[in-house]
Amino acid sequence: MTKLDGSDADRDHSEHLEASSDGSVDDPQVTAVEREPLTFGREGIRAGFLTCLPVALGVGGYGIAFGMLARQAGLSVAEATLMSATVIAGAAQIVVVELWTDPLPVAAIVLTTLAINLRYSLMGAALGPWFERLSPRQSYGSLLVMADENWALTMRDLKSGSGRGAFLLGSGIAIWCCWVGATIIGATAGGVIGDPARYGIDFVLAAVFIALAVELWDGRSTLVPWLVALVTAIVAATFVPGRWYILLGGLAAAAVEVIRYDQ
Amino acid sequence: MISDGALALDPLVVGVILAMTLVTVLTKVGGFWLLRRIEVSERLEAGLSVLPGAIVIAILGPELAAGGPAEWGAAGIVVLVMWRTENILLALCGGIGAVVLFRALG
Secondary structure (H helix, E strand, O other), X not given: OOOOHHHHHHHHHHHHXXXXXXXXXXXXXXXXXXXXXXXXXXXXXXXXXXXXXXXXHHHHHXXXXXXXXXXXXXXXXXXXXXXXXXXXXXXXXXXXXXXXXXXXXXXHHHXXXXXXXXXXXXXXXXXXXXXXXXXXXXXXXXXXXXXXXXXXXXXXXXXXXOOEOOHHHHHHHHHHHHHHHHHHHHHHHHHHOOOHHHHOHHHHHHHHXXXXXXXXXXXXXXXXXXXXXXXXXXXXXXXXXXXXXXXXHHHHHHHHXXXXXXX | OOOOOOOOOOHHHHHHHXXXXXXXXXXXXXXXXXXXXXXXXXXXXXXXXXXXXXXXXXXXXXHHHOOOHXXXXXXHHHHHHHHHHOOHHHHHHHHHHHHHXXXXXX
Protein backbone atom coordinates (compact mmCIF):
# COMPACT_ATOMS: atom_id res chain seq x y z
CA MET A 1 0.00 0.00 0.00
CA THR A 2 2.72 2.45 0.95
CA LYS A 3 5.94 2.84 -0.92
CA LEU A 4 8.05 5.68 0.26
CA ASP A 5 11.27 4.62 -1.38
CA GLY A 6 10.41 6.49 -4.56
CA SER A 7 10.26 9.82 -2.80
CA ASP A 8 13.21 9.05 -0.57
CA ALA A 9 15.41 8.10 -3.45
CA ASP A 10 14.35 11.24 -5.25
CA ARG A 11 15.11 13.57 -2.39
CA ASP A 12 18.44 11.90 -1.73
CA HIS A 13 19.22 12.26 -5.36
CA SER A 14 18.49 15.96 -5.62
CA GLU A 15 20.39 16.76 -2.44
CA HIS A 16 23.41 14.85 -3.64
CA LEU A 17 23.20 16.75 -6.88
CA GLU A 18 23.40 20.10 -5.15
CA ALA A 19 26.26 18.97 -2.96
CA SER A 20 28.32 17.05 -5.49
CA SER A 21 30.93 18.46 -7.80
CA ASP A 22 31.40 15.43 -10.02
CA GLY A 23 29.51 16.93 -12.91
CA SER A 24 26.37 14.82 -12.48
CA VAL A 25 24.27 18.00 -12.35
CA ASP A 26 23.22 17.38 -15.91
CA ASP A 27 21.12 14.43 -14.82
CA PRO A 28 18.59 14.07 -17.64
CA GLN A 29 15.70 13.44 -15.28
CA VAL A 30 16.16 16.60 -13.24
CA THR A 31 16.48 18.88 -16.23
CA ALA A 32 13.53 17.13 -17.88
CA VAL A 33 11.36 17.97 -14.88
CA GLU A 34 12.16 21.64 -15.32
CA ARG A 35 11.70 21.76 -19.06
CA GLU A 36 8.69 19.60 -19.81
CA PRO A 37 5.36 21.44 -20.07
CA LEU A 38 2.87 20.66 -17.33
CA THR A 39 -0.83 20.76 -18.09
CA PHE A 40 -3.85 20.54 -15.82
CA GLY A 41 -6.96 19.50 -17.68
CA ARG A 42 -9.65 17.04 -18.50
CA GLU A 43 -7.26 14.74 -20.36
CA GLY A 44 -5.06 14.28 -17.27
CA ILE A 45 -8.05 13.66 -15.02
CA ARG A 46 -9.34 11.05 -17.44
CA ALA A 47 -5.95 9.30 -17.76
CA GLY A 48 -5.54 9.23 -13.98
CA PHE A 49 -9.04 7.91 -13.43
CA LEU A 50 -8.75 5.10 -15.99
CA THR A 51 -5.22 4.06 -14.97
CA CYS A 52 -6.22 3.92 -11.32
CA LEU A 53 -9.57 2.18 -11.75
CA PRO A 54 -8.30 -1.45 -11.39
CA VAL A 55 -6.23 -0.41 -8.37
CA ALA A 56 -9.21 1.45 -6.93
CA LEU A 57 -11.32 -1.69 -7.20
CA GLY A 58 -8.67 -3.43 -5.06
CA VAL A 59 -8.94 -0.58 -2.56
CA GLY A 60 -12.64 -1.42 -2.49
CA GLY A 61 -11.67 -4.70 -0.77
CA TYR A 62 -10.34 -2.69 2.17
CA GLY A 63 -13.42 -0.45 2.00
CA ILE A 64 -15.75 -3.41 2.48
CA ALA A 65 -13.65 -4.62 5.43
CA PHE A 66 -13.62 -1.11 6.90
CA GLY A 67 -17.41 -0.78 6.56
CA MET A 68 -18.00 -4.10 8.33
CA LEU A 69 -15.56 -3.29 11.14
CA ALA A 70 -17.01 0.20 11.59
CA ARG A 71 -20.50 -1.23 11.91
CA GLN A 72 -19.33 -3.80 14.48
CA ALA A 73 -17.64 -1.02 16.44
CA GLY A 74 -20.99 0.79 16.69
CA LEU A 75 -20.80 3.37 13.92
CA SER A 76 -23.90 3.79 11.77
CA VAL A 77 -23.77 3.35 7.99
CA ALA A 78 -24.02 7.15 7.66
CA GLU A 79 -21.14 7.74 10.10
CA ALA A 80 -18.88 5.17 8.43
CA THR A 81 -19.66 6.66 5.02
CA LEU A 82 -19.01 10.21 6.23
CA MET A 83 -15.63 9.10 7.61
CA SER A 84 -14.64 7.45 4.32
CA ALA A 85 -15.82 10.44 2.27
CA THR A 86 -13.95 13.08 4.28
CA VAL A 87 -10.91 11.37 5.85
CA ILE A 88 -10.00 9.18 2.82
CA ALA A 89 -7.16 7.34 4.59
CA GLY A 90 -7.64 3.58 4.71
CA ALA A 91 -5.06 2.42 7.25
CA ALA A 92 -5.87 5.24 9.69
CA GLN A 93 -9.62 4.62 9.47
CA ILE A 94 -9.27 0.89 10.10
CA VAL A 95 -6.98 1.49 13.09
CA VAL A 96 -9.29 4.13 14.54
CA VAL A 97 -12.28 1.80 14.35
CA GLU A 98 -10.26 -0.60 16.48
CA LEU A 99 -9.93 2.17 19.10
CA TRP A 100 -13.68 2.88 19.02
CA THR A 101 -14.94 2.18 22.55
CA ASP A 102 -17.44 3.85 24.85
CA PRO A 103 -16.55 6.54 25.96
CA LEU A 104 -14.73 7.58 22.79
CA PRO A 105 -10.96 8.03 23.38
CA VAL A 106 -10.96 11.25 21.32
CA ALA A 107 -7.32 12.23 21.96
CA ALA A 108 -6.02 8.75 21.12
CA ILE A 109 -8.13 8.65 17.94
CA VAL A 110 -6.94 12.03 16.64
CA LEU A 111 -3.28 11.47 17.59
CA THR A 112 -3.25 8.01 16.05
CA THR A 113 -4.77 9.40 12.84
CA LEU A 114 -2.04 12.04 12.77
CA ALA A 115 0.74 9.50 13.40
CA ILE A 116 -0.42 7.10 10.71
CA ASN A 117 -0.99 9.84 8.15
CA LEU A 118 2.27 11.74 8.71
CA ARG A 119 3.65 9.78 5.77
CA TYR A 120 1.34 11.80 3.49
CA SER A 121 3.48 14.87 4.21
CA LEU A 122 6.50 13.11 2.75
CA MET A 123 4.49 11.89 -0.22
CA GLY A 124 3.07 15.36 -0.89
CA ALA A 125 6.54 16.86 -0.63
CA ALA A 126 7.78 14.35 -3.21
CA LEU A 127 5.28 15.79 -5.72
CA GLY A 128 6.79 19.24 -5.16
CA PRO A 129 8.95 19.49 -8.31
CA TRP A 130 5.78 19.25 -10.45
CA PHE A 131 3.09 20.67 -8.17
CA GLU A 132 5.04 23.89 -7.55
CA ARG A 133 4.15 24.82 -11.13
CA LEU A 134 0.37 24.39 -10.67
CA SER A 135 -1.91 27.03 -9.19
CA PRO A 136 -2.50 26.67 -5.42
CA ARG A 137 -6.09 25.64 -6.09
CA GLN A 138 -5.00 22.87 -8.45
CA SER A 139 -2.16 21.54 -6.28
CA TYR A 140 -3.85 21.71 -2.87
CA GLY A 141 -7.14 20.47 -4.31
CA SER A 142 -5.42 17.43 -5.85
CA LEU A 143 -3.56 16.67 -2.60
CA LEU A 144 -6.89 16.27 -0.77
CA VAL A 145 -7.62 13.05 -2.68
CA MET A 146 -4.09 11.69 -2.35
CA ALA A 147 -3.90 8.11 -1.06
CA ASP A 148 -1.03 5.62 -1.10
CA GLU A 149 -2.08 3.92 -4.31
CA ASN A 150 -2.79 6.93 -6.51
CA TRP A 151 0.28 8.74 -5.21
CA ALA A 152 2.44 5.85 -6.39
CA LEU A 153 0.74 5.82 -9.82
CA THR A 154 1.07 9.60 -10.11
CA MET A 155 4.77 9.60 -9.26
CA ARG A 156 5.29 6.99 -11.96
CA ASP A 157 3.28 8.97 -14.49
CA LEU A 158 4.96 12.31 -13.77
CA LYS A 159 8.45 10.79 -13.74
CA SER A 160 7.77 9.34 -17.18
CA GLY A 161 7.46 12.93 -18.41
CA SER A 162 3.77 12.83 -19.27
CA GLY A 163 3.27 16.38 -17.99
CA ARG A 164 -0.22 15.52 -16.77
CA GLY A 165 -0.61 17.68 -13.67
CA ALA A 166 -4.19 16.51 -13.10
CA PHE A 167 -3.26 12.82 -12.89
CA LEU A 168 -3.37 12.79 -9.07
CA LEU A 169 -6.82 14.36 -9.08
CA GLY A 170 -8.22 11.90 -11.63
CA SER A 171 -6.75 8.84 -9.93
CA GLY A 172 -7.88 10.20 -6.56
CA ILE A 173 -11.45 10.50 -7.81
CA ALA A 174 -11.34 6.80 -8.80
CA ILE A 175 -10.06 5.87 -5.32
CA TRP A 176 -12.67 8.06 -3.63
CA CYS A 177 -15.60 6.55 -5.54
CA CYS A 178 -14.54 2.95 -4.83
CA TRP A 179 -13.59 3.66 -1.22
CA VAL A 180 -16.88 5.37 -0.36
CA GLY A 181 -19.01 2.91 -2.35
CA ALA A 182 -17.32 -0.10 -0.75
CA THR A 183 -17.75 1.42 2.71
CA ILE A 184 -21.52 1.67 2.16
CA ILE A 185 -21.66 -1.97 0.99
CA GLY A 186 -19.51 -3.24 3.89
CA ALA A 187 -21.34 -1.21 6.54
CA THR A 188 -24.74 -2.33 5.27
CA ALA A 189 -23.67 -6.00 5.16
CA GLY A 190 -21.89 -5.71 8.53
CA GLY A 191 -25.10 -4.78 10.30
CA VAL A 192 -26.84 -7.93 9.07
CA ILE A 193 -24.28 -10.43 10.39
CA GLY A 194 -25.08 -11.68 13.90
CA ASP A 195 -22.43 -13.38 16.06
CA PRO A 196 -19.06 -12.30 14.57
CA ALA A 197 -16.94 -15.14 16.04
CA ARG A 198 -19.11 -17.82 14.44
CA TYR A 199 -18.18 -16.75 10.93
CA GLY A 200 -14.64 -15.71 11.78
CA ILE A 201 -15.61 -12.04 11.32
CA ASP A 202 -13.77 -11.18 14.54
CA PHE A 203 -10.60 -12.17 12.66
CA VAL A 204 -11.20 -9.72 9.78
CA LEU A 205 -9.32 -6.88 11.44
CA ALA A 206 -6.25 -8.98 12.22
CA ALA A 207 -6.38 -10.37 8.67
CA VAL A 208 -6.59 -6.85 7.17
CA PHE A 209 -3.56 -5.74 9.16
CA ILE A 210 -1.56 -8.84 8.30
CA ALA A 211 -2.27 -8.18 4.61
CA LEU A 212 -1.30 -4.51 5.07
CA ALA A 213 1.93 -5.57 6.79
CA VAL A 214 2.83 -7.85 3.87
CA GLU A 215 2.36 -4.88 1.52
CA LEU A 216 4.32 -2.51 3.76
CA TRP A 217 7.24 -4.93 4.17
CA ASP A 218 10.16 -3.24 2.48
CA GLY A 219 12.96 -5.78 2.75
CA ARG A 220 15.42 -6.33 5.56
CA SER A 221 15.58 -2.62 6.49
CA THR A 222 12.07 -3.01 7.86
CA LEU A 223 13.07 -5.74 10.32
CA VAL A 224 14.60 -3.66 13.14
CA PRO A 225 11.85 -0.99 13.38
CA TRP A 226 9.15 -3.67 13.24
CA LEU A 227 10.79 -5.72 16.01
CA VAL A 228 11.04 -2.57 18.15
CA ALA A 229 7.37 -1.81 17.47
CA LEU A 230 6.36 -5.39 18.30
CA VAL A 231 8.23 -5.60 21.61
CA THR A 232 7.21 -2.09 22.70
CA ALA A 233 3.56 -2.75 21.88
CA ILE A 234 3.40 -6.08 23.72
CA VAL A 235 5.12 -4.65 26.82
CA ALA A 236 3.02 -1.45 26.74
CA ALA A 237 -0.22 -3.39 26.24
CA THR A 238 0.47 -5.12 29.55
CA PHE A 239 1.34 -2.01 31.58
CA VAL A 240 -0.40 0.97 29.93
CA PRO A 241 -4.21 1.26 29.98
CA GLY A 242 -6.26 1.80 26.82
CA ARG A 243 -4.89 1.60 23.30
CA TRP A 244 -1.86 3.84 23.74
CA TYR A 245 0.43 0.90 23.04
CA ILE A 246 -0.31 1.35 19.32
CA LEU A 247 1.07 4.89 19.26
CA LEU A 248 3.93 3.99 21.64
CA GLY A 249 4.98 1.08 19.43
CA GLY A 250 4.98 3.27 16.31
CA LEU A 251 6.88 6.14 17.94
CA ALA A 252 9.48 3.81 19.48
CA ALA A 253 10.17 2.35 16.03
CA ALA A 254 10.48 5.84 14.48
CA ALA A 255 12.79 6.98 17.31
CA VAL A 256 15.07 3.96 16.87
CA GLU A 257 15.15 4.60 13.12
CA VAL A 258 16.16 8.25 13.69
CA ILE A 259 18.89 7.22 16.17
CA ARG A 260 20.43 4.49 14.03
CA TYR A 261 20.21 6.52 10.79
CA ASP A 262 23.99 6.88 10.22
CA GLN A 263 24.88 3.36 11.24
CA MET B 1 -22.46 6.40 20.69
CA ILE B 2 -23.96 3.05 19.66
CA SER B 3 -26.44 4.14 17.03
CA ASP B 4 -29.51 2.08 16.28
CA GLY B 5 -30.45 3.45 12.87
CA ALA B 6 -28.19 2.98 9.87
CA LEU B 7 -28.56 6.69 9.12
CA ALA B 8 -28.00 7.95 12.67
CA LEU B 9 -25.40 10.70 13.05
CA ASP B 10 -24.17 11.18 16.63
CA PRO B 11 -22.88 14.77 17.11
CA LEU B 12 -19.79 13.57 19.04
CA VAL B 13 -18.99 10.98 16.37
CA VAL B 14 -19.36 13.60 13.62
CA GLY B 15 -17.08 15.90 15.63
CA VAL B 16 -14.41 13.19 15.93
CA ILE B 17 -14.68 12.43 12.20
CA LEU B 18 -14.23 16.13 11.39
CA ALA B 19 -11.18 16.30 13.70
CA MET B 20 -9.73 13.25 11.91
CA THR B 21 -10.45 14.94 8.58
CA LEU B 22 -8.68 18.10 9.71
CA VAL B 23 -5.46 16.37 10.83
CA THR B 24 -5.47 14.20 7.69
CA VAL B 25 -5.86 17.23 5.41
CA LEU B 26 -3.03 18.92 7.29
CA THR B 27 -0.75 15.92 6.67
CA LYS B 28 -1.76 15.71 3.00
CA VAL B 29 -1.14 19.37 2.13
CA GLY B 30 1.39 20.09 4.91
CA GLY B 31 4.43 18.40 3.37
CA PHE B 32 4.05 20.22 0.06
CA TRP B 33 3.43 23.50 1.88
CA LEU B 34 6.51 23.10 4.09
CA LEU B 35 8.71 21.95 1.23
CA ARG B 36 10.28 25.32 0.44
CA ARG B 37 10.00 26.72 3.96
CA ILE B 38 11.66 24.13 6.21
CA GLU B 39 14.25 21.51 5.42
CA VAL B 40 13.27 18.10 6.82
CA SER B 41 16.45 16.19 7.58
CA GLU B 42 16.85 12.84 5.92
CA ARG B 43 17.26 11.41 9.39
CA LEU B 44 13.78 12.53 10.45
CA GLU B 45 12.38 11.42 7.11
CA ALA B 46 13.77 7.91 7.68
CA GLY B 47 12.00 7.83 11.05
CA LEU B 48 8.68 9.00 9.64
CA SER B 49 8.79 6.53 6.79
CA VAL B 50 8.72 3.52 9.14
CA LEU B 51 5.65 4.80 11.05
CA PRO B 52 2.83 3.16 9.01
CA GLY B 53 4.33 -0.33 9.09
CA ALA B 54 5.41 -0.02 12.72
CA ILE B 55 1.90 1.03 13.77
CA VAL B 56 0.38 -1.94 11.94
CA ILE B 57 2.81 -4.26 13.77
CA ALA B 58 2.06 -2.55 17.09
CA ILE B 59 -1.63 -3.34 16.58
CA LEU B 60 -1.04 -6.93 15.47
CA GLY B 61 1.46 -7.95 18.16
CA PRO B 62 -0.78 -7.85 21.26
CA GLU B 63 -3.80 -8.98 19.21
CA LEU B 64 -2.08 -12.14 17.97
CA ALA B 65 -0.39 -12.71 21.34
CA ALA B 66 -3.87 -12.87 22.87
CA GLY B 67 -4.99 -15.43 20.29
CA GLY B 68 -4.20 -19.14 20.04
CA PRO B 69 -2.98 -21.71 17.50
CA ALA B 70 -6.11 -21.23 15.32
CA GLU B 71 -5.42 -17.48 14.93
CA TRP B 72 -1.69 -18.00 14.43
CA GLY B 73 -2.30 -20.60 11.74
CA ALA B 74 -4.82 -18.38 9.99
CA ALA B 75 -2.36 -15.46 10.20
CA GLY B 76 0.16 -17.64 8.37
CA ILE B 77 -2.42 -18.35 5.66
CA VAL B 78 -3.06 -14.61 5.16
CA VAL B 79 0.67 -13.92 4.81
CA LEU B 80 1.06 -16.77 2.35
CA VAL B 81 -1.93 -15.83 0.15
CA MET B 82 -1.08 -12.12 0.23
CA TRP B 83 2.57 -12.73 -0.56
CA ARG B 84 1.74 -15.09 -3.43
CA THR B 85 -1.25 -13.30 -5.01
CA GLU B 86 -1.13 -9.70 -3.67
CA ASN B 87 -4.92 -9.91 -3.69
CA ILE B 88 -6.44 -8.47 -0.53
CA LEU B 89 -9.89 -10.03 -0.92
CA LEU B 90 -8.43 -13.49 -1.58
CA ALA B 91 -6.12 -13.13 1.44
CA LEU B 92 -9.00 -12.04 3.69
CA CYS B 93 -11.28 -14.87 2.53
CA GLY B 94 -8.46 -17.41 2.98
CA GLY B 95 -7.68 -16.15 6.46
CA ILE B 96 -11.29 -16.10 7.61
CA GLY B 97 -11.95 -19.54 6.13
CA ALA B 98 -8.82 -20.83 7.86
CA VAL B 99 -9.73 -19.39 11.26
CA VAL B 100 -13.22 -20.92 11.12
CA LEU B 101 -11.74 -24.29 10.09
CA PHE B 102 -8.93 -24.28 12.68
CA ARG B 103 -11.35 -23.29 15.47
CA ALA B 104 -13.68 -26.13 14.49
CA LEU B 105 -10.74 -28.56 14.55
CA GLY B 106 -9.34 -27.30 17.83
